Amino acid sequence: MMLLLASQSPRRAELLKQIGIPFSQYPVDIDEAVLSHETPDNYVRRMAQEKSSLGYKRAGAKKLVLGLDTIVVADGNILGKPKNKTDALRMLSLLSDNTHQVLTAVTITNYKQQKTVVVETQVCFGPLSPQQIAWYWKTGEPQDKAGSYGIQGLGGQFVKHINGSYSAVVGLPLYQTRLLLTEFGIINEC
Numbered sequence: 001m002m003l004l005l006a007s008q009s010p011r012r013a014e015l016l017k018q019i020g021i022p023f024s025q026y027p028v029d030i031d032e033a034v035l036s037h038e039t040p041d042n043y044v045r046r047m048a049q050e051k052s053s054l055g056y057k058r059a060g061a062k063k064l065v066l067g068l069d070t071i072v073v074a075d076g077n078i079l080g081k082p083k084n085k086t087d088a089l090r091m092l093s094l095l096s097d098n099t100h101q102v103l104t105a106v107t108i109t110n111y112k113q114q115k116t117v118v119v120e121t122q123v124c125f126g127p128l129s130p131q132q133i134a135w136y137w138k139t140g141e142p143q144d145k146a147g148s149y150g151i152q153g154l155g156g157q158f159v160k161h162i163n164g165s166y167s168a169v170v171g172l173p174l175y176q177t178r179l180l181l182t183e184f185g186i187i188n189e190c
């Protein structure tokens, strides 16, 4: 069965390629607004499910559709992608000298079922000065990333340690995605 990755992210495509499964990229656009009283876990789960469901609806039967979403949670606040510079500076100040959570949800949909897993990783940042934050924004890296940083890029130098899945922080948890794909019969157990 044909696997579709319902994502425009080149990083997610790279990670999926890394585990050697053939797929095509099939981006979808959904409304990413957080509902009132929605918990971070419910929100990230719903986003991955909506991407996967919409991809499945558009692509039709005989397809298996993988949808993902990544958010940063700092002191209980959901941090998505920054709207502008002020928003990014606010997020990076919240992350400075603090431990936050990165939640990545993975959903697979096919003709008969939908399954979702949420992977949580603790990320500990060292202190960031206002000058470092201003410099980092200017590099352009924070712009399209949840929490306004990329652990795989220049942002990696702010990270003291992590507890969890590095690939989940970048956008696609390799281990948990493999397990889900195995449950759907896309990968043989070995």
Ligand SMILES: Cc1cn([C@H]2C[C@H](O)[C@@H](COP(=O)(O)OP(=O)(O)OP(=O)(O)O)O2)c(=O)[nH]c1=O
Pocket: 006, 007, 008, 009, 011, 012, 027, 028, 051, 068, 069, 070, 071, 072, 081, 102, 144, 145, 146, 147, 149, 150, 151, 152, 169, 170, 171
């Ligand atoms: C925290 C963190 C996030 N990110 C990225 C992962 C996601 O691509 C992005 C979060 O935005 P998402 O809305 O999860 O994904 P996306 O819009 O990039 O792609 P699509 O919805 O089409 O699948 O932030 C990093 O690349 N590195 C990091 O360290």
